[in-house]
Amino acid sequence: MKTSLPRLVRNHRPTTFLRILTHSPRWSSSLSQRPGAAGVTFPGAVNSKFTSALTFEHPSTYPAIPTYRCTSPDGHLIDSTILPCPDALALAMYENMISVSIMDLIMFDAQRQGRLSFYMTSQGEEGTCVGSASALEKGDVVFSQYREAGVFVQRGYKLSDFMAQLFANRRDGGKGRNMPVHYGSKELNIHTISSPLATQIPQAAGAAYALKMQRLQNPDLPPRVVACYFGEGAASEGDFHAALNIAATRSCPVIFICRNNGYAISTPTLEQYRGDGIASRGTGYGIDTIRVDGNDIFAVREATLKARELALKDGGRPVLIEAMSYRISHHSTSDDSFAYRARVEVEDWKRRDNPITRLRKYLENKALWDDEREAEARTRIRRDVLKAFGDAEKELKPPLRAMFEDVYEEMTPEIRAQMGELREILDTYPAEYDVGEFEGGKDSLEK
Amino acid sequence: MPLIARIYRRGITSSRPLINNVFNIQTSCLYSTLPPNARLNIPTDYSTTPLLAHNSQSALQNPELSPEVRNGTTKRMNLFQSINDALSISLAEDDSVILFGEDVAFGGVFRCSMKLAENYGSERVFNTPLSEQGIVGFAIGAAAEGMKAVAEIQFADYVYPAFDQLVNEAAKFRYRDGAEGRHVGGLTVRMPCGGVGHGALYHSQSPESLFTHIPGLRVIMPRSPIQAKGLLLSAIASGDPCVFMEPKVLYRAAVEQVPTASYTLPLSKAEILKEGKDLTIISYGHPLYICSAAIEKAEKDFGISIELIDLRTVYPWDKECVLKSVQKTGRCLVVHESMVNAGIGAEVAASIQEDKETFLRLEAPVMRVAGWSIHMGLLFERFNIPDVARVYDKIKQAVEY
Numbered sequence: 001m002k003t004s005l006p007r008l009v010r011n012h013r014p015t016t017f018l019r020i021l022t023h024s025p026r027w028s029s030s031l032s033q034r035p036g037a038a039g040v041t042f043p044g045a046v047n048s049k050f051t052s053a054l055t056f057e058h059p060s061t062y063p064a065i066p067t068y069r070c071t072s073p074d075g076h077l078i079d080s081t082i083l084p085c086p087d088a089l090a091l092a093m094y095e096n097m098i099s100v101s102i103m104d105l106i107m108f109d110a111q112r113q114g115r116l117s118f119y120m121t122s123q124g125e126e127g128t129c130v131g132s133a134s135a136l137e138k139g140d141v142v143f144s145q146y147r148e149a150g151v152f153v154q155r156g157y158k159l160s161d162f163m164a165q166l167f168a169n170r171r172d173g174g175k176g177r178n179m180p181v182h183y184g185s186k187e188l189n190i191h192t193i194s195s196p197l198a199t200q201i202p203q204a205a206g207a208a209y210a211l212k213m214q215r216l217q218n219p220d221l222p223p224r225v226v227a228c229y230f231g232e233g234a235a236s237e238g239d240f241h242a243a244l245n246i247a248a249t250r251s252c253p254v255i256f257i258c259r260n261n262g263y264a265i266s267t268p269t270l271e272q273y274r275g276d277g278i279a280s281r282g283t284g285y286g287i288d289t290i291r292v293d294g295n296d297i298f299a300v301r302e303a304t305l306k307a308r309e310l311a312l313k314d315g316g317r318p319v320l321i322e323a324m325s326y327r328i329s330h331h332s333t334s335d336d337s338f339a340y341r342a343r344v345e346v347e348d349w350k351r352r353d354n355p356i357t358r359l360r361k362y363l364e365n366k367a368l369w370d371d372e373r374e375a376e377a378r379t380r381i382r383r384d385v386l387k388a389f390g391d392a393e394k395e396l397k398p399p400l401r402a403m404f405e406d407v408y409e410e411m412t413p414e415i416r417a418q419m420g421e422l423r424e425i426l427d428t429y430p431a432e433y434d435v436g437e438f439e440g441g442k443d444s445l446e447k
Numbered sequence: 448m449p450l451i452a453r454i455y456r457r458g459i460t461s462s463r464p465l466i467n468n469v470f471n472i473q474t475s476c477l478y479s480t481l482p483p484n485a486r487l488n489i490p491t492d493y494s495t496t497p498l499l500a501h502n503s504q505s506a507l508q509n510p511e512l513s514p515e516v517r518n519g520t521t522k523r524m525n526l527f528q529s530i531n532d533a534l535s536i537s538l539a540e541d542d543s544v545i546l547f548g549e550d551v552a553f554g555g556v557f558r559c560s561m562k563l564a565e566n567y568g569s570e571r572v573f574n575t576p577l578s579e580q581g582i583v584g585f586a587i588g589a590a591a592e593g594m595k596a597v598a599e600i601q602f603a604d605y606v607y608p609a610f611d612q613l614v615n616e617a618a619k620f621r622y623r624d625g626a627e628g629r630h631v632g633g634l635t636v637r638m639p640c641g642g643v644g645h646g647a648l649y650h651s652q653s654p655e656s657l658f659t660h661i662p663g664l665r666v667i668m669p670r671s672p673i674q675a676k677g678l679l680l681s682a683i684a685s686g687d688p689c690v691f692m693e694p695k696v697l698y699r700a701a702v703e704q705v706p707t708a709s710y711t712l713p714l715s716k717a718e719i720l721k722e723g724k725d726l727t728i729i730s731y732g733h734p735l736y737i738c739s740a741a742i743e744k745a746e747k748d749f750g751i752s753i754e755l756i757d758l759r760t761v762y763p764w765d766k767e768c769v770l771k772s773v774q775k776t777g778r779c780l781v782v783h784e785s786m787v788n789a790g791i792g793a794e795v796a797a798s799i800q801e802d803k804e805t806f807l808r809l810e811a812p813v814m815r816v817a818g819w820s821i822h823m824g825l826l827f828e829r830f831n832i833p834d835v836a837r838v839y840d841k842i843k844q845a846v847e848y
């Protein structure tokens with residue numbers, strides 16, 4: 001049951017079925033049933049044994065998939081097989097995690113004060129994001145859901161980039177079109193976030209197939225994978241199913257990273273699924289799968305490093321990582337999570353197990369960190385966040401014209417005419433609209 | 448009656464063994480019997496219709512083709528063969544083109560991808576699992592990373608599971624990426640659409656107007672093999688995601704001489720198929736043949752001349768061409784197969800009355816001939832889809848108004 005499909009195939013039916021895997025459609029009929037065979041060669045399950053015992057497979061009799069951890073809660077490496085991560089990287093990851101958490105606190109409050117329209121924090125999940133991103137190469141393509149600020153920071157997204165997007169100013173790559181937290185960066189190979197849940201998962205499979213094809217056609221290109229993030233709630237969408245299945249059948253080099261943080265807004269996992277989390281689904285699709293402790297940044301990093309290797313092996317294949325954590329924050333600034341969970345539960349998680357404190361202990365054990373450095377870093381980062389915040393808030397908004405552009409590659413006559421109509425309205429009713437904050441005022445609406 | 452005999456024979460001879468054509472669509476004329484006294488509702492004779500190029504000379508005189516193409520050769524093709532030709536050309540011309548969907552590898556249930564997997568490799572032409580949302584999501588991702596992804600939805604009736612991916616993702620990709628500049632212009636989603644006589648609820652639909660409400664997509668429907676090839680090559684080359692709808696009743700029925708070279712036809716540009724001065728008919732896809740037959744009768748009976756416009760791209764559509772024509776004729780009807788409610792006709796009619804200059808020239812209300820606002824019940828298709836009698840009758844109403 002635990003053996004993945006491709007492995008079974010390689011062990012037992014080397015030629016015929018592999019041909020099917022390489023997508024020659026006509027050979028399925030050559031799988032014939034030999035009389036007296038102990039196994040079934042139905043084309044739909046080539047390695048199944050006959051049994052005369054009428055038994056159902058009960059999920060409860062399967063042990064839960066274990067959770068990989070390589071750092072103890074007091075910060076000691078407990079997996080002797082892994083090489084310690086370079087000190088500089090460990091320090092950088094630590095600063096990146098606290099950057100996200102400091103930015104989260106400041107921006108959450110700023111939203112509460114009405115200075116931006118919306119925000120989502122990622123408290124408790126900094127480890128999953130920073131750790132996995134640290135294992136990717138710069139050229140790897142990332143698709144994310146929205147709670148992955150740590151991925152952005154780790155790949156080099158700057159505070160000014162975050163703030164430009166959050167305040168939708170004229171430096172925002174999204175030209176002020178997207179809600180806050182919908183970051184994206186071509187330079188960093190991270191696709192722009194969209195609100196519809198799980199839509200990025202089949203896209204990640206297709207993108208991975210593109211990378212694989214491009215390398216097939218030009219072997220000089222460096223090997224690349226796609227990493228795709230989503231929550232356990234999003235994994236209930238049809239797109240999750242579609243994605244894992246097509247990624248497996250087309251052997252796409254993609255790492256699916258599920259952040260299982262226990263809640264989808266107010267919905268606890270008990271109402272989200274009844275199987276063994278998301279990881280148990282992976283093997284059903286024929287996908288190599290691991291569950292890791294998301295509060296253990298090194299466990300996430302090691303798992304992602306291995307996953308990346310696996311994903312590129314033998315022409316490519318998908319890998320699923322389920323990172324377990326707890327959503328310490330409210331779902332978003334529009335949510336008060338104490339309406340559906342106890343405050344003590346949250347406080348408990350915050351104190352008891354937390355990716356930031358675990359890495360801090362590791363660094364302190366190695367004498368790379370202490371209270372003084374902690375205070376210095378926090379003061380510095382706080383100052384940098386506030387500076388970027390202030391600058392972004394003051395900045396002009398994108399030109400109004402950006403509202404009409406990029407719907408199509410070229411503006412259609414219909415859209416051009418409508419832009420002209422808006423311009424006339426602004427000319428006729430100048431008192432009704434404030435266009436002062438937009439770069440170029442209403443003049444940008446010139447046809 | 449020789450005509451019936453001819454159509455009957457054609458129906459028989461062109462119905463291939465099922466293995467070749469999983470969804471045998473050419474038998475439709477066997478299901479509908481021609482009423483003995485019919486003068487208008489006579490099945491289209493595709494071998495004589497003026498809408499198809501019956502010789503290579505007429506195929507090559509199209510001024511939209513480049514001089515080199517016009518000096519080239521032609522080949523007799525039906526619609527599925529011309530689509531196959533276009534797909535083959537695009538795979539040959541551009542390594543970044545990939546083609547996939549359900550049952551595409553063996554040639555497709557309508558034969559549109561025949562021999563392509565053999566010729567271009569199973570990496571570039573392949574089957575996907577049976578999941579429309581997966582197909583379109585996968586295609587968007589591949590296009591976002593620089594491939595030209597040509598995805599097939601087996602029937603337009605089954606595109607709805609992929610609706611979210613098309614509406615929220617493909618259509619908005621460029622807009623939301625803004626200055627970052629990424630897009631899915633390489634995406635083309637092909638789907639057979641429309642009635643075939645016996646497709647009932649789920650093998651007959653034409654959901655084009657559901658896509659025309661989505662800024663960001665181009666929605667295209669060809670009427671003939673020449674168009675299918677040129678417009679499909681344009682769709683694949685286009686920098687915008689395209690929904691390419693293929694009237695499946697024409698796959699085998701519409702045969703004409705098609706230029707063998709690679710060529711494109713302009714998107715979002717209508718084509719005036721026939722000039723006239725008393726009335727304009729605007730349509731696209733299969734009903735153009737019905738319109739053409741109705742025009743022939745109406746012009747004779749009422750002594751008028753009718754202009755026939757093929758929209759080709761139903762969104763963003765060529766408003767200018769339509770308005771100019773209606774300004775000239777003052778009368779207009781819009782004909783389409785899909786339901787009348789909120790259909791393409793509604794948008795065209797509203798745009799005509801909204802244009803101040805055109806409104807003043809109108810001598811009759813803009814009229815619509817379209818499917819009734821119902822579902823396609825198996826037995827009732829020929830009473831549901833616009834036919835020659837219904838188009839003829841609306842022409843009469845418009846002229847007599």
Ligand SMILES: Cc1ncc(C[n+]2csc(CCOP(=O)(O)OP(=O)(O)O)c2C)c(N)n1
Nearest residue numbers: 147195196197231232233234261263264265
């Ligand atoms: C298709 C879709 N349905 C519903 C929503 C509204 N929504 C936004 S976030 C969310 C919960 C997602 O939970 P999960 O995937 O577990 O991620 P988490 O917020 O816990 O990180 C919901 C229901 C949406 N954005 N998209």
